[in-house]
Amino acid sequence: MLGSPCLLWLLAVTFSLVPRAQPLTPQGFEEEEEDETPWPPSSPVPCDYDHCRHLQVPCKELQGAGQRACLCPGLSSPAQPPDPPRLGEVYMVAEEGRAVVHWCAPSSPVHQYWLLLWEGSRAPQKGPPLNTTVRRAELKGLKAGGAYVVCVVAANEAGESSVPGADGESLEGANFPDFGPCRRLAVPPRPLTLVHVAVGVGSGLALLSCSALVWHFCLRERWGCPRRR
Numbered sequence: 001m002l003g004s005p006c007l008l009w010l011l012a013v014t015f016s017l018v019p020r021a022q023p024l025t026p027q028g029f030e031e032e033e034e035d036e037t038p039w040p041p042s043s044p045v046p047c048d049y050d051h052c053r054h055l056q057v058p059c060k061e062l063q064g065a066g067q068r069a070c071l072c073p074g075l076s077s078p079a080q081p082p083d084p085p086r087l088g089e090v091y092m093v094a095e096e097g098r099a100v101v102h103w104c105a106p107s108s109p110v111h112q113y114w115l116l117l118w119e120g121s122r123a124p125q126k127g128p129p130l131n132t133t134v135r136r137a138e139l140k141g142l143k144a145g146g147a148y149v150v151c152v153v154a155a156n157e158a159g160e161s162s163v164p165g166a167d168g169e170s171l172e173g174a175n176f177p178d179f180g181p182c183r184r185l186a187v188p189p190r191p192l193t194l195v196h197v198a199v200g201v202g203s204g205l206a207l208l209s210c211s212a213l214v215w216h217f218c219l220r221e222r223w224g225c226p227r228r229r
Contacts, residue, residue, distance in 0.1 A: 044068075044069040044070055044071050045068065045069075045070050045071070046070060046071050046073075047059050047062045047063060047066070047070035047071060047072050048062060048070075049062060049072060049073065051073075051104045051105045051106075051107075052086075052088065052102070052103075052104035052105075052135060053135060054102070054133075054134065054135040054136045055133045055134065055135070056105070056133055056135065057133065058132060058133070059072035059073070060072065073107060074107060075107055075108055075109055076107060076108045076109070078109040078156060078157065078158065079158055080108070080158050080159075081108075081155075081156065081158050081159030081160055081161060081162075082106050082108035082109065082110050082154040082155065082156055082160070082161050083106035083107060083108045083154075083161060084106060084152075084153075084154070084161040084162060084163065084180065084181035085103045085104060085105060085106050085113070085152045085153075085154050085161065085181055086103060086104040086106070086179045086180070086181070087101070087102075087103045087150075087151070087152055087179075087180065087181055087182065087183050088102040088103055088104060089102050090102070090150070090183060090185060092185070092187065092188075094142075094144060094187055094188045094189075094190060095190060097140065097141060097142045097143065097144065097187070098138055098139060098140045098141075098142060099138070099139045099142060099150075099185060099187075100136060100137075100138050100139075101115065101136065101137050101138070101139060101150060101152065102135060102136045103135055103136075103152045103181075104135065105132075105135065105154070106154055106161070108154065108156070108161075109156050110132050110154045110155070110156055111132060111155060111156045111157065112129045112130060112131060112132065112154075112155055113129070113130040113131075113132075113134060113137075113152060113153065113154055113155070114126060114127050114128065114129050114130060114152075114153050114155075115127035115137055115139070115150060115151070115152055115153070116150070116151045116152075116153060116163060116165075117139060117148055117149070117150050118148060118149040118150075118165060118171055119143075119146060119147075119148050120147065121170065121172070124151075124165065127139075139185075142185070142187045143187060144187055144188070144189050144190045145187060145188070145189045146186075146187045147184070147185070147186055147187075148184070148185040148186075148187070149165070149171050149176075149182060149183070149184055149185070150182065150183055150185055151163040151164075151165075151181050151182040151183075152181050152182075153181070161181065163181055163182060164176075164182060
């Protein structure tokens with residue numbers, strides 16, 4: 001009987017030395033699966049591209065330069081002529097006879113721009129070609145009090161955007177939409193300078209003085225004046 005308690009004591013010591021296995025729970029499986037699941041790629045965002053920004057880098061170059069994928073705005077087919085640009089604000093400097101024209105690019109592939117300027121019924125004057133990053137150009141040599149029509153044209157390999165008056169039709173009385181490629185320009189007369197005002201006032205005073213003297217001598221000759229003795 002002495003052997004039984006000793007045998008039980010040895011078994012108890014043996015089981016106490018065996019490491020206990022931790023129970024597996026569903027939470028443990030979920031943590032392992034989360035660690036092994038790859039992160040999804042970041043979703044693309046719109047590129048920092050503005051149709052109206054002057055010196056805007058082409059959107060394809062923005063896609064290659066950024067570390068994160070971005071999306072460009074949709075464009076029409078390069079096999080078709082571009083849509084007309086949208087002419088924006090026009091800043092007039094009447095004293096210097098010039099105007100700064102701003103426009104927005106169309107949703108079409110564009111290789112270059114240029115401006116057309118009509119003065120009265122004369123043929124349009126074509127400006128120099130401008131690259132695709134340009135959204136602003138300057139008109140020079142405008143006459144004070146003159147009336148003009150300015151249009152911006154976009155072109156690619158398939159052709160150029162349409163503008164009224166390109167086929168020789170008259171632009172007199174034509175109505176241009178607010179966000180179209182053309183606009184009328186009315187150059188105000190140059191304001192009178194202080195020199196012109198001073199000359200005008202001086203001339204007026206001199207004329208009044210001469211008139212007063214002539215009137216005085218005429219009356220004297222007609223009615224006569226008493227002579228001193």
